[in-house]
Amino acid sequence: MAVKDVQIKDKHIENLAKIVGGAQSILYKKEDLLAYDCDGFTIHRHLPKAVVFPKSTEEVAQIVKYCHENDLPFLARGAGTGLSGGAIPLNGEVVISLTKMKRLLSVDLENRRAVVEPGFVNLKLTHSISDKGYYYAPDPSSQYCCTIGGNVAENAGGAHCLKYGVTTNHILGMEVVLPNGEIIEISTNGVLDPPGYDLLGLLTGSEGTLGIVTKITVRILKNPEAKQTVLAYFDKVSDASQAVSDIISAGIVPAALEMMDKTAIEGVEAAAFPVGHPKDIEALLLIEVDGISAGIDEQIDEILKVCRRRNVREVKVAQDEKERERWWANRKTGFGAMGAISPDYLVQDGVIPRSKLPEVLERIKQISEKYGLRIANIFHAGDGNLHPLVLFDARKPGETEKALAAGSECLQVCADVGGSITGEHGVGIEKREEMRFIFTDEEIIAQTNIRDVFNPKNLLNAGKLFPTPGRCVEVKRNEKTK
């Protein structure tokens, strides 16, 4: 070990290095730590104490035990693509990176399950089983790099979750290292409904505050027999929104139902995967249905009819898999594409009842005008999960704060119409205070009480997910109980 370095004198770092088998599995120098001072939410930053790279559950357990005994704050990190700041070491945590635990441990096609280590990348699972005709359903747009451990922590969703459900609907079992270093296994063989409270359901979406997931048993699905994708261009946002409602009301459950507005289209067309969408339309819908081939045409006909009834300018069905893939690449790289038209952008993640879409989009437009910042909308329209992208320039003084305020106001609108402040990105640091838009103090305490059962010393990922205590008297912005 580089003994000359000041920090290596730190006995904790020395001891942690021993657990993970030496200096090559730990980072502790400032220049190395810089890459870990934030995740996909770049507005807050803080340096970790160290980053360790365990290779096994036992190593994770030992690290955690060490931190627990020495009162060192710690947290887990996957690929660091989280958009709400969940993996940011706010308190100078020891970051436990799971990227070296990335094996696919087993696949059991007959029983439709696979077991992975937490650092296994989402899309790799589908790639590993697609030759047999199987896939893993949750498909966040970041799936080419985010980890399944991170997906579990955030209860990640994706475009195809409308029909198939989000991560929690596909988790059958897990192995978890509790914040005191104890290892527990919950239905790792994938047997449903183990007797007792549903800890799998509770742990999924707990944003890495209840334990560190070290093994995950997931459900895998057989590919649908057929798939058809429709692209529809509208001159009015309200017509596109109405079409969304009409499709659902017609009794169709599309696999995906996505929408982009004019600003978003400008972005994706300027970026790496342009499709040639007309520049002057107000909204587009990307609709996919899948299932048994014999039933698909009927559904496509119905969708085309709905679009025409809602004054669609142009509507087309993908002619082949290549065209379909082009449309999806254009959509799935949508967030990053904003970089082509704005130096910085902030992604929000509110959810609303579908029927409120026209009203809410109108109010977002007003927020955009109020702050003088452009807001692009790319979102999962079928389940009402909005992603307002606030475009700003961090170099301009005060603009970051303005963007944050505009984003928060969008969430207030979602809460006001009976929705939620996050549909898939999690609360993290970003939306801690906005939790009060939808929960009372009592309800928040009910949740922190559960955290205390698992994480009584609150050393694991502290300061995330919940509003800072002691500010309870401050503006209770939304005193709703109904």
Place this chain on the structure above:
Amino acid sequence: MFLITEQQGVLGLIATEFLLELKSILRDSQIQVEENESHPLGNSGRVTVYPQTEEEIANVLKYADNGGKKVTIVGGGTKRGFGGLTECADILLSLADYKGVVEHTVGDMTLTVKSGTPFQQLQEYLAQYNQTIALDPAWPEYATIGGVIAANDSGPKRFRYGSARDSVIGMRVVYPNGTIIRSGGKVVKNVAGYDMNKLFIGSMGTLGVIAEVTLKLRPLPKYESLILLSFPEGNIEEIRAFAVRLLDSMMEPTSLELLSPSLSERLTGKRTYTLAIGFEDVESSVHYQEDFVKRIQPSKTSMAILPLKEARVFWQQFYTIGPNGRQSGDGQEIEAALKIGVVNLDVLQVIKESHILQEAANVAIEAHGGLGHGLCQVYVKGTGEDVVAVIERFRQFVTPLGGYVIVKHLPFALRQKVDVWGEKPSYFFLLEGIKAKIDPNHTLNHRRFVGGI
């Protein structure tokens, strides 16, 4: 503590005071004193109360929690024989009068409903809008939506549609101290805070009273059918090979349920292993899938296809095969219902074992299990001694398979002898910790759940 003394005088006195106190919370017509507190299935109460508002539920709980009284919750009572080491609590809190739709947003396909609403009533209401709750619990006529969710039970269609944990998006829960906690919300996608819904689903009423539930709905399938494929030779390997082939195809059955020969005899008239393969979709798709099954039909099997109405009639009958906790079940014969969870295809072994045990032990056994989800329901009838022995045999059988046996229905007296939930999980301390945070006085459904929670 006074309440348990045998001295009639003291008991009478306390009871009067107790009643007076309850009467300050509820109207007389909402309070019913039980003449006979003992019921063969236990889980009864000295006094039954029928709150009609959330506030009344909260007041009853607050009163009980402060005064050291025990409360048992009942929805439709179909699960009265499910768990519980308390023969009679102080208060039986019934949700029978807390029912009705609170909000149905047709376009959003979401429904908020009071927990005492009978399941079937809800489905009939929703059918007018071509919508449905994608759950298929037993005894839908009596089972309440709150009870279905508190017990997190599911039927054969779980294979395609999932269970309560996949349909519930929000709840209002009354905690034992009377506070009302909302979990989730009214939108179909939501990750704000912990997913507290999951805690209450399947908690058997040991954490709080579920007052309201918000569910996401599905469109009613436009068409459905059911294929009954019977295997007269009873060769399990042959059934397995067929099931694997179907599962590996791109067909999308809603159910792939294996019936034991005895159950098949009752439902289809044929004493053979039978697969119940359901399809729900547009009509052309359903017929297309039927054709596929016909094409891969193994030789020496026989097939019946029940279209639409006939399929529904079959399922209706199917949902009432098990014992119902609303009936007292007295008489010589004891009835037990087991839920057995194993890895999907091990269901074949469990159903086969039930057939073998029925021949070997002196009991009648009917069983079914889903090859796509791994859950089996096993119904046993016989003398108490034999039934208990069979439960033990099943446990010995599934433990090496990594499965579990939960006894979903058993008379109170036998529940003292059999641990209905089986061994405590290794992480039991977490379950206990959660209970202690929410219900520190063990007011609700005391000793109803795993490990005596």
